[in-house]
Each structure stands twice: as C-alpha cells, then as structure tokens.
Amino acid sequence: MTITLIASVGENGVIGADGDLAWRNSDDLRRFRKLTLGHPVLMGRRTFESIGRPLPDRQNIVLTRAPRWSADGAEVAHSIPEALELVGERDLFVIGGGVVYAETIDLADRLEITHIEQDLPGDTHFPAIPPAGWERIRVDHRDGFSWVSYRRRPEPVSDLRTLLAQLQPELHRGEYVYCTVETVPSGDDPVVTVTEAEGVTLVLPREQADQLGMVGVFPCAWITLRVPSSLHAVGLTAAVATALSRHDISCNIIAGYHHDHLFVPADRSADAVAALHALSHSSP
Numbered sequence: 001m002t003i004t005l006i007a008s009v010g011e012n013g014v015i016g017a018d019g020d021l022a023w024r025n026s027d028d029l030r031r032f033r034k035l036t037l038g039h040p041v042l043m044g045r046r047t048f049e050s051i052g053r054p055l056p057d058r059q060n061i062v063l064t065r066a067p068r069w070s071a072d073g074a075e076v077a078h079s080i081p082e083a084l085e086l087v088g089e090r091d092l093f094v095i096g097g098g099v100v101y102a103e104t105i106d107l108a109d110r111l112e113i114t115h116i117e118q119d120l121p122g123d124t125h126f127p128a129i130p131p132a133g134w135e136r137i138r139v140d141h142r143d144g145f146s147w148v149s150y151r152r153r154p155e156p157v158s159d160l161r162t163l164l165a166q167l168q169p170e171l172h173r174g175e176y177v178y179c180t181v182e183t184v185p186s187g188d189d190p191v192v193t194v195t196e197a198e199g200v201t202l203v204l205p206r207e208q209a210d211q212l213g214m215v216g217v218f219p220c221a222w223i224t225l226r227v228p229s230s231l232h233a234v235g236l237t238a239a240v241a242t243a244l245s246r247h248d249i250s251c252n253i254i255a256g257y258h259h260d261h262l263f264v265p266a267d268r269s270a271d272a273v274a275a276l277h278a279l280s281h282s283s284p
Contacts, residue, residue: 001084002091005101006035006112008083008145010120014099014281017122020050027116031147034110042083042104047096048074061086063100063104079241082106098124111150118144135258138258153258156230163236168226169273169281175266177204177216183210191222192261203254218252221269225260238262243279 007015027043040059043051045066054073058270061083062074070076077083079101084092093232094104105111105127110274111134113126130151156164176191179202184193192203202214209216229236237253242264249272252263264272 001087001089002110002112003094003104003108004035004091004112005094005105005108006032007096007126008114008116009126010118010122010269012119013125013128014120014122015101016124017120017125019046022120022122022124023116025114025145027142028145028147032095033115036095037111040087040090040092040184042077042087042092042094042100044097044100047100059086059090066179077254080107085103085248093112109152111148112147113146116145124226132257134156140211153241154228156233157228158230160231160233160235160239163227163229163233164239167276168228169222169262170226170274171273172222173225174222176203176220176222176261176263177206177209178218179204179209179216181214185214188212194254217276218263219266219268220263222253222261222270223264223269225262225276229260231257239279240276243275244272247275249275272282 008021008025008028009024010022012096016105019275022233026064034054037057040061041055042061042063045062045064047268048060048062048071056072060074061077062071063080063083065078065081067078072123074158075086077086094100094108113129133153135153136148137151140147157166181200183198184202188204190202190204194201203222204214204216206216206219218239227236237255237260239252240253240260244264249264251270251272254261254263262272
C-alpha cells in the first residue's frame, strides 16, 4: 500500500474556509480526478459533506467520531487503523480535511500538492512539509500555481557499505564553472554558494556565467550523489574520490544536507558516472 496526501495549499498553508475549499481551479480538479480515479479516498465527515456526494469510481471512506453517522455510497471508519483495514493492500489517497491530513501525514509515502502562489483566506491548514523529511521529485509550473510531487526521504544511513550500495549518481545536463566574486550578483542562480572571508565561490551554468560577464574556471559536469547519508556518516567522500582517482578523474565534492554534489571535468562525465555505478555494484 502507498498512502498519498493530495491537497491544494496556499503560501500561508491554508486549504479551506468555512468547510469548503479555499481555492478552485478547473485544471487542478481534473488532475485530482485523474490521480484518484479507481483508488480508495479517505476524508473527514466535513469534507464529505462539503462535496455533497460520494466521488464516483472511487471507494469513499469517511473518518468520523460520530458512532451512528452514515451516508449512501460511503464506508465509515472511526479511526485511522480501521480505515486502513477497509483499504487493504490498495493505494490510498487522503483528500482532507486539515485534521485528517494531520493524522495521516506521518504515515504517508507521497504528497501531491498544488502550491498556490498567494496567501488564501481560510481557517483550515495543511501540515508543514519539512524539507528534511520530504523530497520534491516532480514540479510542473502553471500560471499562478505549481503541481509538486513529493516522496518521503529514506531514513539516513551512516554505515559506509550500505551507503555505497545505495549510491545513485545523477548527471545533470550542461556544463558548469567555478566563479569567485565579492558579492553574489542579482539574477544569479548558482548551483552551489560557498562564502569565505576571502570572497564567495559560486558554481554556475557556463551560459549564465557568460551572460553575467563572469570569468569561470574548471569547466565541469555536475553529478548529484543521491544517497540517504546521515550527517554522521564517515568515509563516503573519501570512497568516491578514491574510486574516481583510479580512473584519473579529478573531482570536487561538496556535501549538502540532502545530497552530496560532485563536480568532475566536463569531458570525463560519462567515465565518472560509470565508475560510480561500478563502486555501488561492487559494495557488499
């Protein structure tokens, strides 16, 4: 079973007002139908009553504390475990309201969020989505809002052998360069920013550096090391650097909170990715 929370959320976290949606959009409603069609949907009683009818071609499960509440076309659950029993092994979508989202977000595997680019008036909020716990895997920008798919980040790992076995290098398109500046110029969108007493080091797409008239060095490819590394892990950077050095590939590794970022000579990017895959597959 996969549990997915789906909601349309304002910049201030608001999703509802007076028992109804705080925002409506025809394209967003079509996307909601496409994603949830054929799947069980879990909602609170107020959400069900605001819709006014069961959603067609979906198993409608209503979570309520009222012992005698019932409605045609709806299955009633009085707790989250009871609702999950009704679902079985099928994938479940949680569709509101705020209390039900709050009670299920810790169980969720995925989030399908419409991020609305404005504050909304209302009295019902979606729970916070901490970046440490959730990773954006797909973003579709629209006029005034974005559809964003999240997946839960795996638990951080500190054992080196386990980390190497889960190593997933991702090569980004384009060429990048290192630039040193006193201050970050406006209109700049660096991949990495390192601030030191001597100045600021940026890693920029080469095209952007050229447009800004910035002198870049070390033409390189950018590889994201997607691995669930704990900040307490020891040896990952050394293992990667050693593996690349065996192939005479120089590298610069910058550790981030969520991923490590590796920069290698632009003309050796394919060799570097192959070496990293080999390192992962050779780990016990």
